[in-house]
Amino acid sequence: MSILTPSQAAAIASGVYSLRDEPSAAARLSLDDPLNIEGLFGNKSRFTGTSGALMFKPLTGFGYVAAGVGQFSGDLLIATRGTDILADWVTDGNIGVQFGPGGNLVHAGFNETWKSFAPAIREFLRGRNPTRIHCVGHSLGGALAMLNADFITANHIAEVRLYTFGAPRAGADAFAGQLTERIGRENIFRVSNPVDPVPMIPIFPFFHLPLGEEGLQIGATSRLPISFKGHKMTASYVPGVAGKNWEHLRVKAPDEREVKGWLENAAQGSGGFVMGSAKLIDMIGRVLTYLLKAAGKVIGGAVGLAFAGGVTILDQIAWLLNQAVHASVELGRGITTLVGMIFKFLGRTVIQGSQITVAFLRWVLELLFSSLRAAAHLALSVVG
Amino acid sequence: MAKMVLWSAMKGRVLLNGQPAAGAVLVRNYSWHWKNEKGADQTVANAAGEFSFPAIEGRSLLGFLPHEPVIEQVMTIEYQGKSYDAWAYFKRDYNHNDENKGQPINVTCRLDVPRALHGGISGLCEFN
Numbered sequence: 357m358s359i360l361t362p363s364q365a366a367a368i369a370s371g372v373y374s375l376r377d378e379p380s381a382a383a384r385l386s387l388d389d390p391l392n393i394e395g396l397f398g399n400k401s402r403f404t405g406t407s408g409a410l411m412f413k414p415l416t417g418f419g420y421v422a423a424g425v426g427q428f429s430g431d432l433l434i435a436t437r438g439t440d441i442l443a444d445w446v447t448d449g450n451i452g453v454q455f456g457p458g459g460n461l462v463h464a465g466f467n468e469t470w471k472s473f474a475p476a477i478r479e480f481l482r483g484r485n486p487t488r489i490h491c492v493g494h495s496l497g498g499a500l501a502m503l504n505a506d507f508i509t510a511n512h513i514a515e516v517r518l519y520t521f522g523a524p525r526a527g528a529d530a531f532a533g534q535l536t537e538r539i540g541r542e543n544i545f546r547v548s549n550p551v552d553p554v555p556m557i558p559i560f561p562f563f564h565l566p567l568g569e570e571g572l573q574i575g576a577t578s579r580l581p582i583s584f585k586g587h588k589m590t591a592s593y594v595p596g597v598a599g600k601n602w603e604h605l606r607v608k609a610p611d612e613r614e615v616k617g618w619l620e621n622a623a624q625g626s627g628g629f630v631m632g633s634a635k636l637i638d639m640i641g642r643v644l645t646y647l648l649k650a651a652g653k654v655i656g657g658a659v660g661l662a663f664a665g666g667v668t669i670l671d672q673i674a675w676l677l678n679q680a681v682h683a684s685v686e687l688g689r690g691i692t693t694l695v696g697m698i699f700k701f702l703g704r705t706v707i708q709g710s711q712i713t714v715a716f717l718r719w720v721l722e723l724l725f726s727s728l729r730a731a732a733h734l735a736l737s738v739v740g
Numbered sequence: 741m742a743k744m745v746l747w748s749a750m751k752g753r754v755l756l757n758g759q760p761a762a763g764a765v766l767v768r769n770y771s772w773h774w775k776n777e778k779g780a781d782q783t784v785a786n787a788a789g790e791f792s793f794p795a796i797e798g799r800s801l802l803g804f805l806p807h808e809p810v811i812e813q814v815m816t817i818e819y820q821g822k823s824y825d826a827w828a829y830f831k832r833d834y835n836h837n838d839e840n841k842g843q844p845i846n847v848t849c850r851l852d853v854p855r856a857l858h859g860g861i862s863g864l865c866e867f868n
Contacts, residue, residue: 373810374830380771382812383829387855387862412746423851438808495808554806590832
């Protein structure tokens with residue numbers, strides 16, 4: 357089994373950041389291996405890509421492809437670095453979607469960056485016949501690793517091993533579901549930190565890989581609910597996986613029954629939820645997903661119609677939840693509870709007798725996303 | 741605005757064949773990925789070959805946004821008409837003394853020995 361260990365994968369995901377300004381004097385003069393691939397992969401080929409907002413798209417080294425040696429002979433490695441800017445991900449849900457490399461809906465920003473270096477990947481792979489390709493990345497680099505994996509498996513180029521650290525959700529359920537199936541659950545190693553804000557976003561309708569599984573976790577590296585430092589490779593993930601194998605890092609996802617249980621407890625005012633806690637935001641994400649799935653079942657065909665429009669995802673979520681409130685008493689109660697959980701997370705008082713409308717739900721969700729931005733701010737003040 | 745340490749304060753000695761390299765010019769160059777900013781400072785070793793540098797701190801209005809810090813550091817030493825690659829390092833956080841696992845940086849740079857890996861530093865300077 358040619359699988360990178362957690363430490364090897366983390367070292368590669370961290371090392372790829374050193375490539376950005378290559379050829380740099382620091383890289384040239386380093387006597388160790390800044391990419392951390394020595395003895396595993398060699399003969400690397402760098403590729404560039406663009407990131408950032410529309411008006412500012414610097415072209416930088418975004419990753420590299422390298423050929424396996426020794427145990428990994430016949431394999432390839434594609435390592436992608438994260439971007440420096442989180443703002444695009446934590447923005448208020450006004451995120452667009454595009455059709456990704458495998459034909460399913462993915463985050464538009466990630467896909468734009470992927471498309472900027474995709475020709476270089478295609479060119480590198482032309483005429484090669486690798487047994488498997490290891491896709492590795494941290495943060496945005498993790499999202500790009502998923503899109504690389506999507507491209508490779510959709511085109512039947514090779515088997516894939518996918519390793520991500522602190523990666524955001526990159527695509528909608530069809531993307532996550534089909535990619536999970538094509539790669540195989542056992543070949544997906546998604547590592548997160550409970551206090552890292554990046555894997556918490558964007559929330560529904562985006563999903564993590566493997567679909568329906570919790571993935572792998574290092575222990576929380578902070579008592580704070582959200583920690584900027586908890587997102588860093590060197591300060592968090594590299595030490596967090598040291599000396600561990602993949603099974604050590606595996607955690608069990610709560611099933612639907614447990615999520616319903618939380619919802620019932622919350623509806624009764626119990627559950628011990630703490631304002632601003634990572635646990636609560638995690639539960640909000642799960643409850644939202646559960647309710648939207650349930651809403652989709654109740655509303656049926658109308659969902660497709662709504663999602664075909666040119667509105668934002670936030671609008672769509674608000675619309676769908678609002679439809680559910682009117683379609684089912686039980687769902688209506690669940691959504692009211694969800695709003696209460698969000699208010700609890702935000703430390704706000706629930707406005708008694710509030711009418712659930714699309715505008716109200718959108719406002720509540722907007723508040724939630726804004727608070728995540730603010731929490732990232734707060735976490736940073738600790739770092740300095 | 742949080743202080744972002746791009747290169748920690750450091751002091752040390754420069755020696756050639758065990759003798760102080762008086763008048764050696766030490767130049768620190770850095771490249772800060774986050775702001776795509778490059779910079780440099782320099783100092784001159786005294787008669788005992790001793791030198792010191794203050795910390796180089798960065799400022800960024802958007803520095804509060806989570807990102808992976810990467811600062812490339814290269815220090816050269818000019819002495820008696822020759823240039824020596826004394827220090828190459830990727831600093832991966834904004835704390836003081838990241839270069840030496842949190843400990844104050846006090847080094848001896850020997851110009852007559854082959855470059856080697858000292859801790860994470862590639863070059864001629866060894867932590868005391």
